[in-house]
Amino acid sequence: MSISVSNISKLYGAQKALNNISFEVGGNEIIGFLGPNGAGKSTMMKILTCYIPPSEGSAKVCGFDILEQSLDVRKQIGYLPEHNPLYLDMYVKEFLEFVGNIHKIKNVTGRVKEMIDITGLQLEQNKKIGALSKGYRQRVGLAQAMIHDPKVLIMDEPTTGLDPNQLEEIRSLIKSLGKQKTVMLSTHIMQEVEAICDRVIIINKGEIVANDETKNLQKNTTRQIVTVEFDKEIKTDLLKTIEGVEQVKSLTETTWQLFSSAQVDIRKEIFNFAVANNLSVLTLNKEEQKIEDVFKELTK
Secondary structure (H helix, E strand, C coil): CCEEEEEEEEEECCEEEEEEEEEEECCCCEEEEECCCCCCHHHHHHHHCCCCCCCEEEEEECCEECCCCHHHHHHHEEEECCCCCCCCCCEHHHHHHHHHHHCCCCCHHHHHHHHHHHCCCCCCCCCEHHHCCHHHHHHHHHHHHHCCCCCEEEEECCCCCCCHHHHHHHHHHHHHHCCCCEEEEECCCHHHHHHHCCEEEEEECCEEEEEEEHHHHHHCCCEEEEEEEECCCCCHHHHCCCCCEEEEEECCCCEEEEEEECCCCCHHHHHHHHHHCCCCEEEEEEECCCHHHHHHHHHC
């Protein structure tokens, strides 16, 4: 296993940021590490990267213990924290050479050129970091995290500040990296999770509430949503009488979202209801549950 976490807890005074967390991450896997603000995501990442110690429990990265072999752990990890720390007075190329020399990379010049090409920094490489936009600073952070060719990449909000074109490029980069490395990323962009993550771990109030493949989480949701448009206005209370309907939401005067248990298909009941009330169904769509819906269910 690239990452193995066993019964990790972290206390800040009386506040428990993490409560007995355990999970494993295999090689060549992209993991989405999700949770609301304050759930403990960044704390877990800082523990894995040896920035802070746990209060209880243990963890290993590529077989190295985070407490007893922290220097070996750091050699295996590339880390992009949420608040990307950069030397703003250094030039992009100069900064990457500086980081490369810290890691004692043999052909620093060649590796820096490779990172500049991979992260799309060709036109910015001779600029000072302080003169770059937020999106390009994020690219510099990604380049420094990957420059020593780590086996594990841990990234906290890696696509913050990127425009739609940059988003697409960085997502493609992360997806390609997942074929060769273990990638663990935290994000609040649920479309990003659906697009690139093989597996999702959801944490809430310091505890894991879900740990499964992305496709399984979407299938195993506890409710179903059907959007239906009728040819006439209709009252909410009347829609609630449809068998299996648990919740009703109005989109327009004639269009509604009907919520039911995932085990109950209410589409037939909707048609029967329309016939009984002299209504025509203009459109009916059973929606696929998204990671965002699952996230809301588990963390509300």
